[in-house]
Amino acid sequence: MLLRRKTLALASAFACMLVGAGVSLTQVASAAGTLTGNAQTVSGTGAPISSGMQTSTFQVLTKPAGGKCSGTSASNGVFVDSFITPNSVDVTTLQFTPNGPQDPANPSGPTFPLIDTTGSPWYGANTQADGSVTVSPPLNFAVFDPTTLPTGDYKYGMACVDSNGPHEMFVGAIHINADLSWSLNPDPVIPEFPYAIVLPLTATAIIAGAGLFEWRRRRNSHATVAA
Amino acid sequence: MITSRLTRWTRTAAVFAAASAFAASAAMVAANTASADPHNAGATKVGVGSDTIQDVMNAMAGERDCPQPNNDTTRFYGAISSAAFGGAIGSFDAVPCGSPATQASCIRTVAGGPVFDRPNGSSQGINALNAAIAGTGYQNPSVRCTAAAVVIGINNLHFARSSRGPNDTTTSTLSWVPFARDGVTFVYVTNGPTQAEMQGLTTANLTSLYTNQTLPNFGAGNGTVYPCLPQPGSGTRSFYETAIGVADGTAALGPTAIGCNNLEEHDGNAFDSFATTFLSTHPNSAVVQAFSAAQYIAQSTGAAQDRSNNFRADGNGGIGNPPQIAGGPIVAGAPNATYYNDGTWGRFVYNVFQSTRIGTGLTQDRQLKAIFNINNGAGAAGDANGLCGAAAGTTIGKFGFLTIGATCGTITATGKS
Numbered sequence: 001m002l003l004r005r006k007t008l009a010l011a012s013a014f015a016c017m018l019v020g021a022g023v024s025l026t027q028v029a030s031a032a033g034t035l036t037g038n039a040q041t042v043s044g045t046g047a048p049i050s051s052g053m054q055t056s057t058f059q060v061l062t063k064p065a066g067g068k069c070s071g072t073s074a075s076n077g078v079f080v081d082s083f084i085t086p087n088s089v090d091v092t093t094l095q096f097t098p099n100g101p102q103d104p105a106n107p108s109g110p111t112f113p114l115i116d117t118t119g120s121p122w123y124g125a126n127t128q129a130d131g132s133v134t135v136s137p138p139l140n141f142a143v144f145d146p147t148t149l150p151t152g153d154y155k156y157g158m159a160c161v162d163s164n165g166p167h168e169m170f171v172g173a174i175h176i177n178a179d180l181s182w183s184l185n186p187d188p189v190i191p192e193f194p195y196a197i198v199l200p201l202t203a204t205a206i207i208a209g210a211g212l213f214e215w216r217r218r219r220n221s222h223a224t225v226a227a
Numbered sequence: 228m229i230t231s232r233l234t235r236w237t238r239t240a241a242v243f244a245a246a247s248a249f250a251a252s253a254a255m256v257a258a259n260t261a262s263a264d265p266h267n268a269g270a271t272k273v274g275v276g277s278d279t280i281q282d283v284m285n286a287m288a289g290e291r292d293c294p295q296p297n298n299d300t301t302r303f304y305g306a307i308s309s310a311a312f313g314g315a316i317g318s319f320d321a322v323p324c325g326s327p328a329t330q331a332s333c334i335r336t337v338a339g340g341p342v343f344d345r346p347n348g349s350s351q352g353i354n355a356l357n358a359a360i361a362g363t364g365y366q367n368p369s370v371r372c373t374a375a376a377v378v379i380g381i382n383n384l385h386f387a388r389s390s391r392g393p394n395d396t397t398t399s400t401l402s403w404v405p406f407a408r409d410g411v412t413f414v415y416v417t418n419g420p421t422q423a424e425m426q427g428l429t430t431a432n433l434t435s436l437y438t439n440q441t442l443p444n445f446g447a448g449n450g451t452v453y454p455c456l457p458q459p460g461s462g463t464r465s466f467y468e469t470a471i472g473v474a475d476g477t478a479a480l481g482p483t484a485i486g487c488n489n490l491e492e493h494d495g496n497a498f499d500s501f502a503t504t505f506l507s508t509h510p511n512s513a514v515v516q517a518f519s520a521a522q523y524i525a526q527s528t529g530a531a532q533d534r535s536n537n538f539r540a541d542g543n544g545g546i547g548n549p550p551q552i553a554g555g556p557i558v559a560g561a562p563n564a565t566y567y568n569d570g571t572w573g574r575f576v577y578n579v580f581q582s583t584r585i586g587t588g589l590t591q592d593r594q595l596k597a598i599f600n601i602n603n604g605a606g607a608a609g610d611a612n613g614l615c616g617a618a619a620g621t622t623i624g625k626f627g628f629l630t631i632g633a634t635c636g637t638i639t640a641t642g643k644s
Binding site: 073074075077079098099100112113115118119120121123124125126127128129134143144148161162163 | 271309312313314337338339342360361363364377380381383581583588589590591593595597
């Protein structure tokens with residue numbers, strides 16, 4: 001009975017180790033962000049809006065609402081940085097510097113934080129206590145001009161960033177017109193987490209681990225009887 | 228059975244005690260976090276740092292200073308803001324109101340942000356701002372309530388109060404923006420040299436004093452003068468040492484030898500208490516300490532928290548005049564402009580910002596620039612509600628500083644720290 005308990009405990013520990021390894025791998029890979037969800041634009045009343053003028057006020061939040069960072073500002077040094085960058089840029093490669101987001105392949109390109117109606121960048125915002133991404137302050141494109149933000153398709157959104165770089169990213173797509181009016185494009189496709197692969201692999205590893213320990217237990221038991 | 232019950236009881240008691248201790252420490256942190264800090268829930272730009280200008284910046288935040296007796300509500304000031312972009316500032320004291328500098332204190336500057344050690348003084352404020360910009364952890368080097376360095380976050384700290392210019396100009400990460408002028412001098416307590424002799428102590432005398440740890444054979448009675456210094460990291464300490472031309476390591480030797488190398492700056496009572504004790508065993512002696520003239524005025528008039536009432540009442544103390552300018556730093560309770568504008572003993576006082584936040588690029592913070600009237604061509608340089616506006620100028624005067632006209636809001640220096 002005692003041995004069986006030990007076997008179970010070891011199997012559990014092994015499973016925990018696997019999960020832990022998964023977490024560690026996620027953190028190591030975090031130099032690049034991970035597309036976690038979409039972003040959406042809403043009015044001050046929370047109603048979705050899909051277009052506006054340069055000075056039209058809108059707010060941004062995750063889609064669906066309630067998207068979370070893997071840590072919090074209060075405890076883990078995780079903050080929310082916004083961005084808008086040309087559609088051709090792979091947002092997971094964006095760097096979030098103290099001076100704003102930057103496309104490393106084109107540092108002087110039109111990659112900026114979103115700017116609120118007081119003219120302050122929405123950058124370095126605190127998460128909520130549970131890590132949820134806070135809804136943006138009222139934003140608009142008043143401070144931009146066609147030379148800084150040329151007409152074209154862009155991605156916009158926010159990233160959960162800590163000292164290692166971006167982690168979760170929430171992305172929407174937007175078209176900017178020459179007069180800085182805008183309209184949303186279809187949401188970028190977010191790759192699903194490959195549960196179909198990872199879950200069976202994890203289960204197999206746990207079962208194999210348990211089997212290994214059980215096999216060792218029986219071998220030790222036979223050896224004891226033989227002696 | 229009895230043993231078993233006792234063991235269980237002991238465990239229960241231990242758990243209860245641990246829980247109580249945790250609750251008590253949590254309550255202590257909450258209490259320390261709450262004292263003498265911004266009450267303005269609308270504060271959008273927050274700062275920390277210098278002791279010298281904490282009171283005048285409290286006023287700019289619309290706060291009265293450290294709580295006045297009898298719930299006095301007459302010392303509230305108009306908060307600076309921006310007519311164009313709104314917003315207001317929150318400014319956290321260098322030391323919590325009514326507490327000694329040795330008491331650990333934590334602050335949370337923005338809702339949802341981290342709790343971190345309160346920076347005490349210009350250098351610590353600047354260090355905290357640099358850490359916030361870099362995304363690295365900050366921890367007070369001497370008095371702390373955190374177990375480890377805490378990442379503050381770039382949007383949880385927007386400016387550092389500073390009573391000195393940059394010490395390290397190897398990068399231009401930070402920009403120094405002056406808003407007023409102050410005079411630095413020394414205060415003294417004596418039981419030997421006369422008041423007139425102490426007020427005749429010159430810059431050269433101070434250089435000798437802080438270089439050689441004492442100034443012997445001073446005055447007609449051949450007394451001895453001993454030096455003190457404000458806490459390391461103080462902008463006033465840094466400025467004072469520059470004025471007398473003595474490096475910090477050398478200047479600290481004398482104060483360290485007699486135990487006054489870290490007296491909280493502008494705490495005249497702490498200095499008086501030390502001097503009284505020290506002089507009780509050192510006849511025919513005097514002790515001097517660096518001091519801001521503006522702080523001296525503001526504490527005397529009650530505009531700022533009065534931390535020097537015992538010193539002023541001592542009868543054996545006074546305020547010095549190292550450059551020997553007619554009238555000294557304070558004339559009839561007001562700043563002496565000649566002294567404040569002296570090239571050695573007068574100084575600008577600053578707020579320090581991340582350079583790119585007050586630059587002209589798209590990542591500039593227009594509200595921040597407007598509130599502080601940072602006039603580099605963009606934003607609302609002429610915002611009358613800002614720090615360089617007329618109303619703020621009146622408040623600056625009440626706190627013993629001189630206004631500086633068009634220099635207010637101009638980036639006069641950049642640096643790393």
